[in-house]
Amino acid sequence: xxxxxxxxxxxxxxxxxxxxxxxxxxxxxxxxxxxxxxxxxxxxxxxxxxxxxxxxxxxxxxxxxxxxxxxxxxxxxxxxxxxxxxxxxxxxxxxxxxxxxxxxxxxxxxxxxxxxxxxxxxxxxxxxxxxxxxxxxxxxxxxxxxxxxxxxxxxxxxxxxxxxxxxxxxxxxxxxxxxxxxxxxxxxxxxxxxxxxxxxxxxxxxxxxxxxxxxxxxxxxxxxxxxxxxxxxxxxxxxxxxxxxxxxxxxxxxxxxxxxxxxxxxxxxxxxxxxxxxxxxxxxxxxxxxxxxxxxxxxxxxxxxxxxxxxxxxxxxxxxxxxxxxxxxxxxxxxxxxxxxxxxxxxxxxxxxxxxxxxxxxxxxxxxxxxxxxxxxxxxxxxxxxxxxxxxxxxxxxxxxxxxxxxxxxxxxxxxxxxxxxxxxxxxxxxxxxxxxxxxxxxxxxxxxxxxxxxxxxxxxxxxxxxxxxxxxxxxxxxxxxxxxxxxx
Numbered sequence: 001x002x003x004x005x006x007x008x009x010x011x012x013x014x015x016x017x018x019x020x021x022x023x024x025x026x027x028x029x030x031x032x033x034x035x036x037x038x039x040x041x042x043x044x045x046x047x048x049x050x051x052x053x054x055x056x057x058x059x060x061x062x063x064x065x066x067x068x069x070x071x072x073x074x075x076x077x078x079x080x081x082x083x084x085x086x087x088x089x090x091x092x093x094x095x096x097x098x099x100x101x102x103x104x105x106x107x108x109x110x111x112x113x114x115x116x117x118x119x120x121x122x123x124x125x126x127x128x129x130x131x132x133x134x135x136x137x138x139x140x141x142x143x144x145x146x147x148x149x150x151x152x153x154x155x156x157x158x159x160x161x162x163x164x165x166x167x168x169x170x171x172x173x174x175x176x177x178x179x180x181x182x183x184x185x186x187x188x189x190x191x192x193x194x195x196x197x198x199x200x201x202x203x204x205x206x207x208x209x210x211x212x213x214x215x216x217x218x219x220x221x222x223x224x225x226x227x228x229x230x231x232x233x234x235x236x237x238x239x240x241x242x243x244x245x246x247x248x249x250x251x252x253x254x255x256x257x258x259x260x261x262x263x264x265x266x267x268x269x270x271x272x273x274x275x276x277x278x279x280x281x282x283x284x285x286x287x288x289x290x291x292x293x294x295x296x297x298x299x300x301x302x303x304x305x306x307x308x309x310x311x312x313x314x315x316x317x318x319x320x321x322x323x324x325x326x327x328x329x330x331x332x333x334x335x336x337x338x339x340x341x342x343x344x345x346x347x348x349x350x351x352x353x354x355x356x357x358x359x360x361x362x363x364x365x366x367x368x369x370x371x372x373x374x375x376x377x378x379x380x381x382x383x384x385x386x387x388x389x390x391x392x393x394x395x396x397x398x399x400x401x402x403x404x405x406x407x408x409x410x411x412x413x414x415x416x417x418x419x420x421x422x423x424x425x426x427x428x429x430x431x432x433x434x435x436x437x438x439x440x441x442x443x444x445x446x447x448x449x450x451x452x453x454x455x456x457x458x459x460x461x462x463x464x465x466x467x468x469x470x471x472x473x474x475x476x477x478x479x480x481x482x483x484x485x486x487x488x489x
Contacts, residue, residue, distance in 0.1 A: 004136070004137075007136070007137050008135055008136055011102070011133070011134065011135050011136070011137070012135060014099065014100045014102070014133070015100075015133045015135070017096075017099060017100050018096070018100040018130060018133065021096055021100075023096075023129075023130055024130065025130050025132070025133040026130075026131070026132055026133070027129065027130070027131065030056055030108050030129070030131055031054050031108070032054055032055060032056045032108065033053050033054045033055075034053045034054070034055055035055070035075055035076075035077045035078075036055055036057060036073070036074070036075045036077050036078040036079060036080045037077035037078045038077075039053055039055060039080060039113065039121075039123070040078060040080065040121060043113050043121050049112055049113040049114070051112065051113075052110060052111065052112055052126070053110070053111070053112075053113065053123070054108060054109065054110045055073065055075065055080065055108070055109055055123065056073075056075060056106070056107065056108045056109070056131060057073040057074050057075035057080075057106065057107070058073065058074050058075075058104065058105070058106050058107075058160075059071055059072070059073055059101065059102065059103050059104065059105050059106075059107060060072045060073070060074045060079065060103065061103065062101075062102060062103050064098065067085060067086045067087070068083060068084065068085035068086065069083070069084045069085075069097065069098065070082070070083055070122075071084070073107065073109060073123075080121065080122075080123060081116075081120050081121070081122040081123070082109055082111075082122065082123045082124075082125055083116075083122050083123065083124050083125065084097055084125040084128070085124075088124065088125070088126065089125065089126075089127070089128075093127070093128075097128060100130075100133075101128070101130070102134075102137075103137070103138060104134030104136070104137060104138045105130065105132070105133055105134050106130075106131045106132040106134070107128055107129065107130055107131055108128065108129040108130075108131050109123060109125050109127075109128050109129075110125070110126050110127050110128075111123045111124045111125045111126040111127075112124055112126070138157070138160065138161075139157060139161070149485070151165075152477055152482075152483050152485055153485055155481055155482055165478075168467075168471040168473065168478070168479060169479070169481065171290065171467070171470065171471050172463075172467040172471065172479055174289075174290065175286065175290070175463070175466060175467055175470060176243065176261075176463060178285075178286050178289050178290070179243070179263060179282070179286065179463070180243070182281075182282055182285055182286070183241050183265060183282075186239070186278070187238075187239050188239040188240060188241045188265055188267075189237070189239065189240055189241070190240075190241055190242065190243070191229070191232060191237075191240050191241070191242055192242060192244070193222075193225045193228035193229060193242060193244075194222065194228060195221060195222050195244070195245070195247075196210070196212070196219045196220070196221065196222075197219065197220050197221075197222050197228075198217065198218075198219060198220070199220065199440055199442050199444075200220040200221075200222060200223050200440065201223070201224070201226070201227045201439055201440055201442050201445065202222070202223060202224030202225065202226030202227050202383070203223045203224040203226070203246075203248070203460075204382070204437045204438060204439060205223040205224075205248040205249075205250060205437045206223075206248065206249045206250055206436045206437045207220040207221060207222075207223050207247070207248070207249060208220065208221040208247050208249050208258075209221075221246075221247035222246055222247065223246055223247065223248050224246055224262065224264065224460065225242050225244065225246070225262070225264050226264060226266075226383065226458060226460070227442060227445045229241075229242060229264060229265075229266045229458075230266055230413060230445075230448075230453060230456070230458070231445070231448045232266070233266055233268050233453050233454060233456050234448045234449070234451055234452065234453045237268075238267070238268040238269065238454075239265070239266075239267050239268070240265065240266050241263065241264065241265035241266075242262075242263075242264055242265075243261065243262070243263050243463065244261070244262065245259050245260065245261055245262075246259070246260060246261075246262045247259045248260075250437075252484060254474060254475035254476060254477075255405070255406075255465070255476065256476065257464065257476050257477070257480055257483050257484055258484045259484065260462055260463075260464045260476070260480070261462070261463040261464055262460060262461070262462060262463065263459075263460070263461045263463055264458065264459060264460045264461075265458070265459045266413070266456055266457070266458045266459075267456060267457050267458070267459075268454040268455070268456045269454055269455060269456070270455075270456065270457045271395060271412045271455065271457050272374075272395040272396060272397055272410060272411050272412045272457050273395075274457060275397070275410045275411075275457040275458075275459055276309075276311070276372055276397055276410075278459075279399060279408055279410065279459065280307040280308065280309060283305060283370070283399075283407075284305045284307060286466075286470075287305055287470070290470060294306060294307075296469070296470055296472075297472060298402045298403075298469055298472055299402070299403070299472065299474065301368065301402075303368070303369065303370065303401060303402055303469075304369060305370060309369070309370045309371060309372055309399075310369075310371045310372065311372045311374050311397070312371055312372065312373055312374065313373075313374060313375050314359070314373050314374065314375055314376045314377070315327065315375070315377070317359070317363050317367075317373060318355060318358065318359060318363060320363075321362050321363040321366050322337075322341070322358050322359070322362040322363055324337060324355065324358055326355055326377065327392070330351075331350070331351040331354065334351055334354045334355060334358075335349070335354050337358065338354050338357055338358055341358060341361055341362060342361075343357045343358065343361060345357070346434065346435070347433065347434065348430055348433030348434045348435045349435070350379065350430060350435075351377075352376070352377045352379050352380035353380070353435075355377065355380075356380065364400055364404040364406065365403055365404040366404075367400045367401060367403070367404065368401065368402060368403055369401065370399060370400075370401040371399070371400050371401065372397040372398070372399060373397060373398045373399075373400055374396065374397045375387065375390075375393040375394060375395075375396060376393070376394050376396045376398075377392065377393065377394070378391060378392050378393060378394055379423070379426065380394065381394055381396055381409075381411060382414075382423045382424065382426075382427050382439045383411070383413065383414055383420075383423075383439070383458075384396050384411035384412065384413070384414055385411070385412045385413060385414040385415070385416075394411060394412075395411055395412035396409075396410070396411035396412075397409075397410055397411070398410075401469070402469055405465055405468075405469060406465075407461060407462070407465055407466060407469070408459060408460065408461045409459075409460050409461075410457065410458060410459040410460065411457065411458060412455070412456075412457050413453070413455075413456045413457060413458050415449060415452075415453040415454070415455060415456065416449075417446050417449035417450045420445075420446055420449055421441075421446050423439075424439060424440070424441040424442065424446070425441060427439040427440070427441070428440065428441050464476045464479055464480055467479045
């Protein structure tokens with residue numbers, strides 16, 4: 001029997017003794033009058049309080065001291081010392097507490113408050129109740145980065161032992177709430193669109209597939225909500241947004257997880273330039289709400305969000321950092337340059353995708369201050385509209401900052417159904433050549449466009465990436481509660 005099995009067996013024996021004494025180990029009813037933080041706040045400067053309180057939480061420490069026990073109880077708001085003694089509880093109840101209660105158990109305590117000689121606020125226990133008997137012992141030590149894989153697999157233990165991690169997720173919740181508050185103030189309404197879709201689209205990404213038994217049909221987990229949100233523009237909504245999970249069957253690294261949270265919004269009668277101004281306001285207002293100023297620190301370096309942010313041509317950045325002249329270079333010549341950079345170029349890669357691989361490897365890590373990378377090559381974003389004065393470029397931008405984080409992708413939406421069909425058909429040819437992430441020909445979406453979609457701009461932002469930046473997290477895994485993990489062994 002392993003050590004952990006022995007400890008579990010001992011705890012089950014204690015559980016049985018507790019039940020034999022007539023106490024429930026997992027009762028359905030509890031009475032809590034105060035959270036720990038409320039007890040600490042209300043006690044103030046008194047040396048003793050005659051008001052009885054009832055608290056609940058997990059035992060985190062426990063030590064016996066000659067007829068009494070000192071222990072700490074922790075709930076979601078804080079930690080409080082408790083004191084149980086034989087002459088207050090009675091010998092039978094005291095001995096049962098010593099015998100059956102231990103670190104990790106979740107309990108309810110009733111008593112009055114006093115201060116110890118050292119001035120520590122303490123609850124003198126009048127009676128107790130088990131709320132959830134822990135059958136596995138909590139780790140004696142939590143080794144942080146040494147156990148990083150285990151932290152992600154057992155996030156509940158990470159949260160119990162790492163207060164800083166818990167604060168990150170509390171901040172993440174605040175970030176999402178502020179995003180909603182900002183967009184609603186700007187006149188956007190929140191909607192929900194299908195996660196299960198008969199045809200995936202809205203991003204160049206390989207999907208997850210499943211099967212709907214009721215209709216005996218193949219279905220896909222969405223890679224983006226875009227095409228459904230734009231159908232709503234056709235239907236007369238002018239400002240819509242959605243926050244939800246999307247799924248892409250691709251690689252896993254510090255910037256990517258197979259499922260992640262995305263904010264997308266669509267804004268009728270506006271273009272990508274209007275969108276850049278709104279994006280500046282959104283991000284800076286968010287930082288001010290959280291930090292009190294339009295700055296934050298990431299990996300030891302400050303990021304200044306002072307606006308306006310630079311607007312820099314995509315092809316100019318390729319030229320500056322990779323010595324690639326996109327317009328003057330053929331597809332095959334560009335592929336050769338990519339191979340010189342150590343980039344694998346697949347047979348079906350179009351020119352724009354080769355350029356994007358070079359951009360990811362040689363360019364974006366050089367960008368620290370928030371920068372709008374604008375005007376991607378035509379074809380590279382199949383749902384974006386070309387510029388009126390230069391059809392070789394698109395009305396697009398990406399917001400890049402903090403050494404290569406692509407936070408936002410946005411553009412003026414292509415609303416010409418004939419042009420959109422041609423782009424989809426080109427993407428279909430790439431798909432047939434082996435480019436699994438290519439956009440598919442969506443006849444239903446094109447039909448919607450044929451009823452007329454107003455000029456519009458769209459915006460997509462990974463909420464996990466935003467949260468990682470604002471909580472100074474190196475990887476998305478640090479800010480996703482339960483990231484996708486490779487099986488052990």
